Amino acid sequence: MLIPAYFAVYGGAAVLAVGVHLLLRRRKLQAAEQALNASRQAGLNEPASLHPVVDPNRCFGSGACVKACPEQALGIVDGKATLINASACIGHGACVTACPSQALSLVFGTAERGVDIPVLSQAFETNVPGIFIAGELGGMGLIRKTTEQGRQAMQAIRQRVAQSRAEAPLDVVIVGSGPAGISAGLSALHHKLRYAILEQEDALGGTVYHYPRNKVVMTAAAKLDIVGSMNLGTEVAKESLLSFWQGVVKQTGLRFQFSERLEGIEQHADGSFTVRSSKASYHTKAVLLALGRRGSPRKLDVPGEEQAKVVYRLIDAEQYRGQRVLVVGGGDSALEAAIALAEEPGTTVTLSYRSQAFSRVKDKNRQKLKQLQEAGRIEVCLQSNVLRIEADQVQLKTLEGERALPNDAVIVCAGGVLPTPLLQAIGIRLETKYGTA
Numbered sequence: 001m002l003i004p005a006y007f008a009v010y011g012g013a014a015v016l017a018v019g020v021h022l023l024l025r026r027r028k029l030q031a032a033e034q035a036l037n038a039s040r041q042a043g044l045n046e047p048a049s050l051h052p053v054v055d056p057n058r059c060f061g062s063g064a065c066v067k068a069c070p071e072q073a074l075g076i077v078d079g080k081a082t083l084i085n086a087s088a089c090i091g092h093g094a095c096v097t098a099c100p101s102q103a104l105s106l107v108f109g110t111a112e113r114g115v116d117i118p119v120l121s122q123a124f125e126t127n128v129p130g131i132f133i134a135g136e137l138g139g140m141g142l143i144r145k146t147t148e149q150g151r152q153a154m155q156a157i158r159q160r161v162a163q164s165r166a167e168a169p170l171d172v173v174i175v176g177s178g179p180a181g182i183s184a185g186l187s188a189l190h191h192k193l194r195y196a197i198l199e200q201e202d203a204l205g206g207t208v209y210h211y212p213r214n215k216v217v218m219t220a221a222a223k224l225d226i227v228g229s230m231n232l233g234t235e236v237a238k239e240s241l242l243s244f245w246q247g248v249v250k251q252t253g254l255r256f257q258f259s260e261r262l263e264g265i266e267q268h269a270d271g272s273f274t275v276r277s278s279k280a281s282y283h284t285k286a287v288l289l290a291l292g293r294r295g296s297p298r299k300l301d302v303p304g305e306e307q308a309k310v311v312y313r314l315i316d317a318e319q320y321r322g323q324r325v326l327v328v329g330g331g332d333s334a335l336e337a338a339i340a341l342a343e344e345p346g347t348t349v350t351l352s353y354r355s356q357a358f359s360r361v362k363d364k365n366r367q368k369l370k371q372l373q374e375a376g377r378i379e380v381c382l383q384s385n386v387l388r389i390e391a392d393q394v395q396l397k398t399l400e401g402e403r404a405l406p407n408d409a410v411i412v413c414a415g416g417v418l419p420t421p422l423l424q425a426i427g428i429r430l431e432t433k434y435g436t437a
Contacts, residue, residue: 135292325407
């Protein structure tokens with residue numbers, strides 16, 4: 001009678017284990033469906049940049065991609081991998097690497113929303129000889145690959161510089177200080193090229209610099225000239241990567257021209273270029289555009305916007321403690337800025353948005369904003385527009401009429417302007433991608 005008892009005990013345990021597994025799996029599937037529905041209702045189901053698409057004929061729902069994604073952007077819906085939180089995806093490609101059936105690929109754009117991508121040669125040269133593009137602007141969002149593109153583009157630029165008969169004080173001007181720009185700059189330094197690196201922000205990092213705190217931005221090692229392997233672990237947060245880059249700059253002496261926005265490029269008869277920034281002009285034999293797709297911050301174009309108290313991102317909420325701050329915008333970045341400011345003691349926060357509702361924001365931000373609004377920590381002014389910014393106040397146009405708002409600082413979170421017009425003005429040919437690689 002011991003044998004039946006043995007099977008009864010262990011058989012029952014096995015059945016229980018299977019039951020628990022199925023229950024947990026069902027809950028995960030339900031959570032994925034709920035997340036997808038919530039994303040659609042909030043208008044957040046359109047990916048902002050490079051993102052994965054799933055081949056349903058290859059996907060068998062292993063869930064490996066879901067586990068690999070540090071942003072929780074993927075889930076299993078109807079037995080297939082699905083992008084359930086498109087706005088969270090930054091395209092670092094951990095899902096593609098993890099997929100055992102090669103069912104995922106990274107693409108730009110969707111069938112409904114096209115994305116303009118420059119047409120490049122294998123050497124990352126545009127149709128304008130001497131102008132190269134590497135990194136996110138050229139259609140690559142993976143930091144490991146953009147870093148490699150910066151190195152490879154610089155190899156082609158070195159060959160061009162060696163063959164050039166043009167007379168110019170610089171061999172290359174690199175625009176952008178993200179992963180591709182830093183990598184290219186190190187290559188230029190390593191090979192003793194005369195270079196300048198222009199960055200429109202006041203610190204290095206490019207698009208990475210604008211990511212939220214602790215966001216995972218890198219999942220694989222990369223190689224840099226002079227430095228060697230950039231292996232910081234399997235899941236590298238924004239702060240760790242920026243700290244690493246700052247250490248590299250200190251170690252190598254790599255130079256940057258910060259707070260210089262690219263305004264135009266003119267090609268001369270001898271094949272050289274004049275690169276115009278917001279501060280200076282640079283005569284060079286070649287140009288490498290290592291820009292992000294975020295572009296320049298979208299401005300309000302109102303009187304007084306040039307004042308120092310107007311900025312286009314929130315870096316540290318604590319610095320505004322005790323001040324009267326106006327946040328302008330209706331996306332997640334605006335809500336998150338207003339929420340962070342409202343949590344600082346003594347800070348008076350007003351959130352101005354031109355539309356009648358926040359339609360494309362994460363539900364957690366919407367709920368937190370509602371809580372702070374009900375607690376009197378944030379004043380929300382919907383259907384309002386900034387008319388002018390003065391030294392100690394901001395004039396708002398509201399449904400009730402014009403209003404003078406006492407003010408010490410303005411933070412504009414209105415997104416960025418893609419550099420498409422600039423590329424077209426230079427003569428660079430673009431191709432619109434509709435969900436294709």
